[in-house]
Amino acid sequence: MNINSCTGWKAIHDFMPPKPARLRVSGQCTFPTPGFKVTLKKKQPQGINPNILILEKTVQPPTGIEPQVVTTIPVNYEENTDQHYSEVSILPDNTTIPVEEIH
Numbered sequence: 001m002n003i004n005s006c007t008g009w010k011a012i013h014d015f016m017p018p019k020p021a022r023l024r025v026s027g028q029c030t031f032p033t034p035g036f037k038v039t040l041k042k043k044q045p046q047g048i049n050p051n052i053l054i055l056e057k058t059v060q061p062p063t064g065i066e067p068q069v070v071t072t073i074p075v076n077y078e079e080n081t082d083q084h085y086s087e088v089s090i091l092p093d094n095t096t097i098p099v100e101e102i103h
Contacts, residue, residue: 003032006057006075011088011099013081020080023099025055025088030072035062040077043091051086057093 009027029038036059043054055077089096 003030003070005030006038006090006093006095009088009090009095009097011053011085011097012102013085013099014102016102021082023053023079023081023085025077025090025097027075028072029059029075030070032070033062033066033068034071035064035066036060036071036073038073038075040075040090042079047089051084052096053083053085053088053099055088055090057090 006027006029009025011023011025013021013023015021025040029036038060039058040055041058043056047054057075084101085099087096087098
């Protein structure tokens with residue numbers, strides 16, 4: 001278990017009815033204390049390859065005093081899109097994960 005790191009990333013693009021198609025990216029981040037917040041948002045502008053979705057990960061530490069208890073939290077991103085992405089790249093981690101399509 002690595003502290004201040006994120007693992008278990010998955011990207012699933014669901015094209016099954018009903019529409020719209022939905023892309024979901026999920027993972028887990030582990031921190032030394034509770035109270036951290038992690039968000040993923042679409043990078044603007046995107047990169048030169050339209051088949052790779054680039055997401056920016058932002059970590060907000062807790063503001064108060066927290067107990068020293070290692071805590072793992074879920075991280076999620078969701079977008080309705082018909083764009084067929086082959087990969088999702090998460091910055092600043094430079095993590096790239098393949099997109100699994102469901103039809």
